[in-house]
Amino acid sequence: MSAPAWIAREQAALMANYRRQPVMFTSGSGASLYDTDGRRYVDCMAGISMINVGHCHPAVVAAICRQAERLINVSNLYYTEPMLELAEWIRDHSMGGRVFFCNSGAEANEAALKLARKHGGPLRPEVVALEHGFHGRTYGALTLTGQPDKRTAFMPLVPDIHHVGRDDLEALEDTVGPRTCAIFVEIVQGEVGVHPISREMLHLARALADRYGALLVVDEIQTGLSRTGPLFAYQDTGIEPDVMCLAKSLGGGVPIGAITARPGIDATFAPGDHGSTFAGSPLACAAGLASCQVLADPELQGAVRAKGARLFAALQALVDDGLASEARGRGLMCAIDLPGARAAEITAAMLGQGYLVNNTSSRTLRFLPPLVIDDEDLAGLAAALRTVLSG
Ligand SMILES: Cc1ncc(COP(=O)(O)O)c(C=O)c1O
Numbered sequence: 001m002s003a004p005a006w007i008a009r010e011q012a013a014l015m016a017n018y019r020r021q022p023v024m025f026t027s028g029s030g031a032s033l034y035d036t037d038g039r040r041y042v043d044c045m046a047g048i049s050m051i052n053v054g055h056c057h058p059a060v061v062a063a064i065c066r067q068a069e070r071l072i073n074v075s076n077l078y079y080t081e082p083m084l085e086l087a088e089w090i091r092d093h094s095m096g097g098r099v100f101f102c103n104s105g106a107e108a109n110e111a112a113l114k115l116a117r118k119h120g121g122p123l124r125p126e127v128v129a130l131e132h133g134f135h136g137r138t139y140g141a142l143t144l145t146g147q148p149d150k151r152t153a154f155m156p157l158v159p160d161i162h163h164v165g166r167d168d169l170e171a172l173e174d175t176v177g178p179r180t181c182a183i184f185v186e187i188v189q190g191e192v193g194v195h196p197i198s199r200e201m202l203h204l205a206r207a208l209a210d211r212y213g214a215l216l217v218v219d220e221i222q223t224g225l226s227r228t229g230p231l232f233a234y235q236d237t238g239i240e241p242d243v244m245c246l247a248k249s250l251g252g253g254v255p256i257g258a259i260t261a262r263p264g265i266d267a268t269f270a271p272g273d274h275g276s277t278f279a280g281s282p283l284a285c286a287a288g289l290a291s292c293q294v295l296a297d298p299e300l301q302g303a304v305r306a307k308g309a310r311l312f313a314a315l316q317a318l319v320d321d322g323l324a325s326e327a328r329g330r331g332l333m334c335a336i337d338l339p340g341a342r343a344a345e346i347t348a349a350m351l352g353q354g355y356l357v358n359n360t361s362s363r364t365l366r367f368l369p370p371l372v373i374d375d376e377d378l379a380g381l382a383a384a385l386r387t388v389l390s391g
């Protein structure tokens with residue numbers, strides 16, 4: 001069956017909310033994906049940073065198979081060992097506080113928003129987030145998302161959520177106050193095209209949260225789990241969050257999300273305040289623990305920094321040669337802006353060359369390869385980009 005046939009089936013069976021690339025994958029391993037004809041592609045997107053560990057990592061596959069044979073899910077009415085193990089792992093590798101599990105990034109932000117509102121109480125309903133940020137598609141997460149084009153059709157949204165420019169220190173200072181219960185930030189805004197938030201902005205957010213007793217919520221859904229080098233991107237910034245949101249690579253490809261909060265703040269939810277039938281399933285947590293153990297390896301994290309520096313240098317060379325107008329990156333989270341509105345065309349041409357990349361706008365290309373990608377594939381990506389951009 002060919003691409004036109006799948007597209008016809010898609011149009012008849014699926015709602016039209018995605019723009020899929022015309023390729024069907026049947027298997028994968030590490031940074032390689034294989035289509036229905038057995039053609040190999042180099043994955044430079046890792047499912048939007050959802051499978052940092054690489055496709056079908058043997059430790060994750062073994063954990064899933066082992067767990068699937070014993071117990072897949074049983075709900076949160078009971079205890080299961082993998083849930084306890086993954087919660088302990090997250091607690092011990094971040095802020096030392098307890099964990100709430102959910103099933104996605106949007107759900108993690110919803111949980112953080114509810115926790116912040118309950119923690120702040122009725123006199124502090126206001127939340128501040130950054131323009132251009134992305135926090136998900138459900139109502140709370142969508143309202144936190146600082147991109148009007150994604151929100152307009154779905155008004156009215158959740159009240160008392162305000163946005164300030166992502167580098168606007170003065171606006172942040174003016175907007176956060178005694179009625180603020182939380183400030184939401186990403187360390188690097190990913191969905192909008194990889195824009196790191198300045199140290200000054202992050203430190204000011206921390207200071208204002210401290211001044212007013214608000215919670216600093218760091219959304220590490222895309223930056224977390226060694227994507228930028230450290231296990232969590234905040235660990236390179238000199239600030240500590242009060243609440244951290246995780247999802248994407250937390251499950252090694254299996255859906256799971258989580259929030260963790262500092263000790264004390266982690267006591268905000270009481271029984272009945274929040275929940276989810278599927279969340280923290282033994283299957284997702286077993287896959288998650290296996291994936292996290294791979295991603296927390298200091299050797300892998302050192303390699304992410306080294307490979308990220310090489311990828312950034314290759315992207316900067318495209319800028320120096322006039323093929324791109326700006327390169328940005330932290331670890332293996334990189335993007336380039338193009339001089340013209342050609343990003344969709346370049347994404348399609350890169351697919352033709354066997355490389356999966358993503359256009360976050362008409363002018364911006366984003367690269368989020370699995371962290372296990374090797375130097376040869378990274379060099380191939382840079383060479384293919386040069387060819388396509390020169391065409
Ligand atoms: C920073 C950030 N937060 C939240 C989300 C939403 O995650 P999900 O698609 O799992 O709901 C994303 C997804 O791209 C993200 O990048």
